Amino acid sequence: MGRLSGFRVTLAQVFKPKVTEHYPKEKRPKPERFHGRHVLNRYEDGMEKCIGCELCAGVCPAKCIYVRGADNPPDAPVSPGERYGFVYEINYLRCIHCDLCVEACPTEAITESKLFEFSFTNREDAIYTRDELLVDDEGRARRQPWELWHGGEDDRTSAWMRATAPSGSAEFEGRVSWSGELGFGVRLGEKGQSEESSP
Ligand code: SF4
Ligand code: SF4
Secondary structure: OOOOOOOOOHHHHHHHOOOOOOOOOOOOOOOOOOOOOEEEOOOOOEEEEOOOOHHHHHHHHOOEEEEEEOOOOOOOOOOOOOOOEEEEEOOOOOOOOOHHHHHHHOOOOOOOOOOOEOOOHHHHHHHHHHHHHHHHOOOOOOEEEEOOOOOOOOOOOOHHHOOOOOOOOOOOOOOOOOOEEOOEEEOOOOOOHHHHHHO
């Protein structure tokens, strides 16, 4: 009798909705502000947004960013500023994805995608270089062989932080301001932000 009632409990569970998912075949959509693998963004004309100011490296609590700025070559500038990020590295063995680097960046150059499924078999792969972090000519993250990307994980990587970024000029502080971004154009404000608050 006891055995039968136990079986009834098991049977009842079979017809209840499943709470588990068939990961990694099925995945939940990531929250809009998910903090994943970084990208270095470019303007719509292809110029790099990073100006090599090192603020991201200075604020990083894990000390995992290494930046070296260099003067832009006058005949072939890399960024619209005086300087650009000549060397840029992030050590993902140390990064805690706190996003402080994104907050600190005055040009919206460094932002985070929604990719978190990347594993390495050596330390060299774990240290992402500028060439690996910089978005491609479509404005998309350059996918590395050890990364498992899914659709949409490099969409809207930087939209969330722009309300807090002064876009490099004090007159933009506290205003909703969006710089054009390669592959995405100029984005609309987020929910709760009004166009009236734009400069
Ligand atoms: S997310 Fe945080 S820990 Fe990672 S590189 Fe940026 S500041 Fe450093
Ligand atoms: S990513 Fe931003 S904060 Fe970091 S060096 Fe480049 S411009 Fe400065």
